[in-house]
Amino acid sequence: MELRQLRYFVRIVELGSMSRAALDLDMVQSALSQQVSRLESELSTRLLQRTSRGVIPTEAGLAFFHEAQLSLRHADQAIHAAQQARLSGAVSMGLSPTIANVLGLPLLRAMRERYPDVRLHMVSALSGHLTSLLNARQMDVAILFDTQSARRWRVTPLLEEQLFLIQSRQSPVAPKIRHGAPVTLAQLQQVPLILPSGSHGLRSSVMASFTSAGFQSQMAMEIDSLPLLMEAVDAGMGATVQPWSAVGMYRDAEARFQWSQIADDSVRRKAALCSLSDDELSPAALAARVVLVDCARRLVESGQWLGASLAA
Secondary structure, eight states, rough: OOOHHHHHHHHHHHHHHHHHHHHHTTOOOHHHHHHHHHHHHHHHHHEEETTTEEEEEEEHHHHHHHHHHHHHHHHHHHHHHOOOTTTOEEEEEEEEHHHHHHHHHHHHHHHHHHOTTEEEEEOOOOOHHHHHHHHTTTTTTEEEEEOTTTEEEEEEEEEEEEEEEEEESSSSSSSTOOTOOOOGGGGTTTTTEOOOOSSSHHHHHHHHHHHHOOOOOOEEOOOOOHHHHHHHHHTTTEEEEEGGGGGGTTTTHOOOOOOBOOOOTTTEEEEEEEEEEEGGGGGHHHHHHHHHHHHHHHHHTTTTTTEEEEEO
16 A cells, blocks of 8 residues: 555545546546555455445545545655755766656656755766666666666666657658557568667667567668657658657647557567665665656656556
């Protein structure tokens, strides 16, 4: 049982509606309903009863509601006490360009709100460069896709991203593949692709998926700059295979791009939270690592990180 589940349940009871609570919590209703189901399963009892006007707590739910309110009040007091200590220091965190598109700004805002005296150094770079910085002890925390080069890291699976075929909406190179429709690897054989170079983790995993399926891809260009790569895709020079977060930096993504989820389960990208060992991290870095996980979880559960699911 987690504090966030208590907060979800309390808010549902307070508002008397699953849909209103989901809107208030900035979550999709299905995700909120799933959290309540997990809570009921853990407690082995029904907490909420649906009515024509919304939801009401059962007798067990009402008892749980009062105790949950008390627990949350104590937790808020503990958080307030900790924040009053004014944690300070410097933290260096690394995100890949695609991850930074979705997670970067929410993470910056959360750190400023919770720990205003912590000086944050954010690095957006390819995962290979972030790996080198982490191994050289020049970075505290990073989200990485390949952990085989780990040297005394703490590695925790964080999330998994589905991959999409992304192409220009105005000048699609594969016009028969419609926006939002699932696509198979076999359908990509004749699509000119723009991908990062072979040293990039995403390129390696995509190529491995093609090889495993017995197909060969048609490479149009290799570009190691994500902004330039996406500009080339937007110009109709080719399509790319990326997580949805690649278009997250564009406010007008729907107007510029169309994307189709690759249906093959093997075509996914796993991301891990990597950091120096706990005894090497400062209190500020330990706190920042917790904030990063909280931000990622909130974005996934609220449906704002399309195609991402939390690691089991």
